[in-house]
Amino acid sequence: MAQKPSIPKGTRDFSPSEVIKRNYIIDIVKTHFQTFGFQPIETPSFENSDTLLGKYGEEGDRLIFKILNSGDFLRKVDDVTYSAKNANTIAAKISEKALRYDLTVPFARYVVMHQNEIDFPFKRCQIQPVWRADRPQKGRFREFYQCDADVVGANSLLQEVEFIQLYDAVFTNLKLEGVTIKLNNRKILAGIAEVIGAENNLINFTVALDKLDKIGEEGVKKEMLEKGISQVSIDKASPLFSLSGSNIEQLDALQQLLASSEIGSKGVEELRFIFEAVAAVGLQSAQLAIDVTLARGLNYYTGAIFEVAAPEGVKMGSIGGGGRYDDLTGIFGLKDVSGVGISFGLDRIYLVLEELNLFPPAIDQSLEVLCVNFGSKEALAALQLVTKLRKSGVKADLYPSAAKMQKQMKYANNRNVPYVILIGEKELENASFVVKNMKEGTQKEYNLQQPEDFIASLK
RNA sequence: GUGGUUGUAGCUCAGCUGGUUAGAGCGCUGGUUUGUGGUACCAGAAGUCGCCGGUUCGAACCCGGUCUUCCACCCCA
Numbered sequence: 001m002a003q004k005p006s007i008p009k010g011t012r013d014f015s016p017s018e019v020i021k022r023n024y025i026i027d028i029v030k031t032h033f034q035t036f037g038f039q040p041i042e043t044p045s046f047e048n049s050d051t052l053l054g055k056y057g058e059e060g061d062r063l064i065f066k067i068l069n070s071g072d073f074l075r076k077v078d079d080v081t082y083s084a085k086n087a088n089t090i091a092a093k094i095s096e097k098a099l100r101y102d103l104t105v106p107f108a109r110y111v112v113m114h115q116n117e118i119d120f121p122f123k124r125c126q127i128q129p130v131w132r133a134d135r136p137q138k139g140r141f142r143e144f145y146q147c148d149a150d151v152v153g154a155n156s157l158l159q160e161v162e163f164i165q166l167y168d169a170v171f172t173n174l175k176l177e178g179v180t181i182k183l184n185n186r187k188i189l190a191g192i193a194e195v196i197g198a199e200n201n202l203i204n205f206t207v208a209l210d211k212l213d214k215i216g217e218e219g220v221k222k223e224m225l226e227k228g229i230s231q232v233s234i235d236k237a238s239p240l241f242s243l244s245g246s247n248i249e250q251l252d253a254l255q256q257l258l259a260s261s262e263i264g265s266k267g268v269e270e271l272r273f274i275f276e277a278v279a280a281v282g283l284q285s286a287q288l289a290i291d292v293t294l295a296r297g298l299n300y301y302t303g304a305i306f307e308v309a310a311p312e313g314v315k316m317g318s319i320g321g322g323g324r325y326d327d328l329t330g331i332f333g334l335k336d337v338s339g340v341g342i343s344f345g346l347d348r349i350y351l352v353l354e355e356l357n358l359f360p361p362a363i364d365q366s367l368e369v370l371c372v373n374f375g376s377k378e379a380l381a382a383l384q385l386v387t388k389l390r391k392s393g394v395k396a397d398l399y400p401s402a403a404k405m406q407k408q409m410k411y412a413n414n415r416n417v418p419y420v421i422l423i424g425e426k427e428l429e430n431a432s433f434v435v436k437n438m439k440e441g442t443q444k445e446y447n448l449q450q451p452e453d454f455i456a457s458l459k
Numbered sequence: 460g461u462g463g464u465u466g467u468a469g470c471u472c473a474g475c476u477g478g479u480u481a482g483a484g485c486g487c488u489g490g491u492u493u494g495u496g497g498u499a500c501c502a503g504a505a506g507u508c509g510c511c512g513g514u515u516c517g518a519a520c521c522c523g524g525u526c527u528u529c530c531a532c533c534c535c536a
Contacts, residue, residue, distance in 0.1 A: 006509090404493080409496035420495080424494060
């Protein structure tokens with residue numbers, strides 16, 4: 001080992017306690033996915049490049065990890081292409097596969113490929129890693145997990161309501177209180193653009209609007225001007241910046257503002273339905289808030305747009321997001337299939353739970369009982385006891401060597417083991433075993449033939 | 460992809476304008492205590508100063524490159 005080994009930037013190793021905590025989150029997410037009726041699927045880590053490229057915009061294409069072809073791939077590149085030194089052109093020749101960038105596009109591909117086996121509406125969930133050649137920051141990695149739930153083939157707005165409930169159920173179960181589910185509708189954005197006369201500049205308009213909480217009203221207006229939106233249009237959009245009051249009040253204000261726009265009115269109507277339905281079923285711990293500045297990946301959303309913000313005071317980007325896309329599978333040739341879905345950002349939820357100290361206290365308790373090893377004869381009796389404990393479902397272990405007692409006790413202490421069992425010469429003679437409660441420092445003796453008494457005390 | 464920032468013992472960090480054998484706390488190992496951890500006291504081990512190159516009599520410190528960390532853009536989970 002001449003050189004210290006390392007891992008690529010933006011990737012991480014997970015230690016035992018980290019894996020346990022990640023699994024804790026995954027288990028909760030998975031449980032609720034299932035109780036809401038979603039069926040799990042998995043797709044390959046890498047796809048054909050043409051499945052992914054062009055689906056996330058120019059910016060997205062740049063962030064897709066491309067996989068080099070096998071063999072003597074440079075042979076396929078002719079001299080003209082080679083000497084032109086255009087990375088994209090050459091990449092297309094030497095790379096035909098790429099790591100998946102999210103779970104939604106592979107899912108769309110899956111639906112199209114399996115359309116004849118699927119019973120629609122199809123509710124699927126998927127928990128797998130994705131990769132992005134992004135520049136890492138806190139909460140931004142190049143390899144991270146997404147937990148997605150989507151429905152295809154159902155136009156009803158009840159789906160949107162259900163996803164809000166799903167978010168609420170998961171975050172409530174995780175004890176993460178005070179998350180805000182922000183809600184918007186693409187139709188409202190389109191309506192606003194129409195009303196102010198910027199419909200040809202919709203994307204620039206919404207991208208700028210999306211930055212409101214970051215750069216403020218003046219910043220947004222400045223960016224809109226730079227992006228070619230007229231001062232007249234910007235002035236007309238002014239009421240948006242002063243939108244306030246309850247969700248219903250904001251909806252009323254929007255309704256007035258968008259009265260002349262058919263699509264905008266439709267968006268307000270949809271949003272109102274969702275709010276009223278959610279109010280009727282109630283939420284346990286999450287807040288639902290209308291946010292007209294919410295734009296997100298405008299590439300394919302056509303209706304509702306969701307984003308989940310961590311509780312106030314936690315500095316973290318969104319911990320979940322999603323929306324409706326009326327024609328996602330269209331890009332793969334299957335028309336008129338509506339889809340709506342959400343995603344949980346596992347890695348960010350982990351960081352938030354860690355910051356707020358919300359993991360269950362005993363979560364990293366990988367061992368309940370450790371038997372001290374006093375030597376070959378005693379260890380055999382201890383192993384028999386350990387075997388019985390394990391059969392009863394107790395996480396038990398025997399220290400493998402007759403090391404110094406101090407060392408064994410210290411090991412138990414460091415591993416957070418609540419009970420240590422001692423079977424030495426004395427105990428063997430009495431056919432007993434001593435249990436030390438590591439937290440309280442007390443000891444109790446049990447009959448070696450009747451470990452049930454001890455096991456019962458653990459429950 | 461653009462601009463900036465960081466890297467010293469297992470961990471968290473000191474290290475003055477470049478000057479002999481690079482320090483602390485925690486952790487680790489051993490001992491006080493050969494059947495008792497977490498507290499206390501004593502002792503000890505442990506670092507190619509991220510990596511490569513340059514300037515210099517001399518570099519952890521200055522310069523260049525590179526990797527990594529974090530931050531602001533971009534974008535996003």
